[in-house]
Amino acid sequence: MKKILFIITFLMGGLALHAQSNKKAAYPDGKFTIYRLKLKDKKGSNYTLKHPEQFLSAQALLRRERQHLPIDSTDLPLSQKYIDKINKTGASVVGGSKWNNTVLVKVIDDNILPILKQMPFVMQTVKVFTAPDSCAIIHPNAVVKDTMAMKIKRTNHYGKGLSQIKMFNGIKLHEAGFQGNGMLIAIIDGGYMNVDKIGYFKDVNIIGTRDFVYPYTANLYDLLDHGTMVLSDMAANTDSLFVGTAPRASYLLLRSEDGRTENIVEEDYWAQAVEYADSIGADIINSSLGYTKFDDRLASHDYREQDGKTAINSCTASMIASKGMILVNSAGNEGVNTWKRINFPADATNILAVAALSSDSINAQFSSVGPSIDGRVKPDVAAQGVQSAVIDGTGIITAANGTSFASPITCGMVACLWQALPGKTAYQIMDLIRQSANRATYPDNIYGYGIPDFWKAYQNGLKNVE
Numbered sequence: 130m131k132k133i134l135f136i137i138t139f140l141m142g143g144l145a146l147h148a149q150s151n152k153k154a155a156y157p158d159g160k161f162t163i164y165r166l167k168l169k170d171k172k173g174s175n176y177t178l179k180h181p182e183q184f185l186s187a188q189a190l191l192r193r194e195r196q197h198l199p200i201d202s203t204d205l206p207l208s209q210k211y212i213d214k215i216n217k218t219g220a221s222v223v224g225g226s227k228w229n230n231t232v233l234v235k236v237i238d239d240n241i242l243p244i245l246k247q248m249p250f251v252m253q254t255v256k257v258f259t260a261p262d263s264c265a266i267i268h269p270n271a272v273v274k275d276t277m278a279m280k281i282k283r284t285n286h287y288g289k290g291l292s293q294i295k296m297f298n299g300i301k302l303h304e305a306g307f308q309g310n311g312m313l314i315a316i317i318d319g320g321y322m323n324v325d326k327i328g329y330f331k332d333v334n335i336i337g338t339r340d341f342v343y344p345y346t347a348n349l350y351d352l353l354d355h356g357t358m359v360l361s362d363m364a365a366n367t368d369s370l371f372v373g374t375a376p377r378a379s380y381l382l383l384r385s386e387d388g389r390t391e392n393i394v395e396e397d398y399w400a401q402a403v404e405y406a407d408s409i410g411a412d413i414i415n416s417s418l419g420y421t422k423f424d425d426r427l428a429s430h431d432y433r434e435q436d437g438k439t440a441i442n443s444c445t446a447s448m449i450a451s452k453g454m455i456l457v458n459s460a461g462n463e464g465v466n467t468w469k470r471i472n473f474p475a476d477a478t479n480i481l482a483v484a485a486l487s488s489d490s491i492n493a494q495f496s497s498v499g500p501s502i503d504g505r506v507k508p509d510v511a512a513q514g515v516q517s518a519v520i521d522g523t524g525i526i527t528a529a530n531g532t533s534f535a536s537p538i539t540c541g542m543v544a545c546l547w548q549a550l551p552g553k554t555a556y557q558i559m560d561l562i563r564q565s566a567n568r569a570t571y572p573d574n575i576y577g578y579g580i581p582d583f584w585k586a587y588q589n590g591l592k593n594v595e
Contacts (some may be wrong), residue, residue, distance in 0.1 A: 150413040156389070161237050161260050163223065163394050165441075166215070166245065167253035168230045171202065173210025178202070186258075188410025192453040193263040198553040203228045203448070211250050212299050215301040218244050223343045226400040228448055229441055233257070233397055235343070235520070243378035257394035259425070264389035269322045272524040281408045281526070282423045289526055290371050291539045292488040296513055301584040302545045309363075309378030312544040316537070317399060317405035317416045318359055319386030320352025322522030329356070329371070333364045334379040339405060341398040344398050353388045354522025355533065359417045359519035362534055363541035371518055371526050374541025381411055386418055393428045396420055396442035396473070403445050407452050412547060414449065415540040417459045417533035419472025419497075435476040435502040438472060446477030450555040455547070456480040457540035459532035460508040461497030471507050472589045481543070481559055482507055485514025486579060496532055499574035508557075508577040511537045512564055516580035540585045550590040561586040 141253030146395045176184050185193075193200065194563070206225060212222045215234060236242060246254050275390050285291050287300075294300055302308075321338070324330050331521035338349045346352075366376035383406065385398035399418065406414055420442065422429040434440055437447045449456045460482045461472035475482035475497070486494040493515050499507025516528045547558050563569060565586035568579030 163258035193516040194480040288370040307549040309544040311377030315411035318356030321356040322354035326592040358519035362537040440473040443474040446474035450479040459536040484508040484511040487515040
């Protein structure tokens, strides 16, 4: 995810890193290591498939029922029996993924590791995090008065957001009454600086927040402002100044990205956040995150892994549509770097990975390219990601570059389309979006299927309403 943040720094003069201090402090909770343990099965789980209401919300169950999707063993919570046995060794289970049947285990004394490996229900052990000696201090900037907004020439309802929705032919959907009403969008990011204080967000329906980065924090509003900017591209709703692509949707703000380090454990945190979004009943997930290289170079990914099922976050992402949700994910900002290709989990199957364009529909040089290692077209679609309008962590309407913003601009329109076509499945909505795009007949690995036409997608969806 640092690569997404740094491309903004390079192009926009440090916009996304307002909260990152040059001062260092001890990493929270001292010195420890986290291992990912792959478990053999779920024997000893306190739950059964006969009573899914005990681990999935009514909204989540309704979403599955509406799309005729089964509840299966991947939905069952992890075995409490196994968790208890792990905790008795002196290690501590601090997280886990039920879809992947893995647990995250905090270890202070590595002499415990052989004991964990010998447990009959542990199939694999992978080190995913070692706490650094020190890390940068993250603190929020103060909210300031947006004096520049008073100078914006008010010529249209969308203000600075006009080109972003106009590219999609999305204004017609809004005018038809589809602005995301009744849709729940989960955002997975690294922090939402001052969202609770910035006036532009006072009417946004935020149903909750949750942290998945160990050690956990209760306040996501004191962290990096990357998520603040991402949220604004969908939720902003200030007439003639800035209106986003889903101003009437509801939002769930989740954190999986640790802005202080870059470690593969963040992919595990991401998987946990996805599963939580599912259990709450989210319809759509926006993830302006992606991973390729880590502080521990030995853990960094290879191109050959981009099959949508190797990296734990990609494997998780490839399951999302089968749970009845849609994932919209940034393609990545590696186009001018040695990696060049899409990030993880943009390689996942059955998602919408989004490339970045300028407002005149030309691809951004920094936007990552495909295909996946198994030859699938990637990215999937494209949207404005150059000089995108955003609200930063100080409460200023400004501009930023990155596929980080192309993704939420797209995600908001996905919510509007699905509101308009509630009888469609996640798979059907994504197919309508791809087929409406301007390169659908000749997709490539720069633009994907191209720029979606959401009004066209809506009209095509009406033709075959079930």
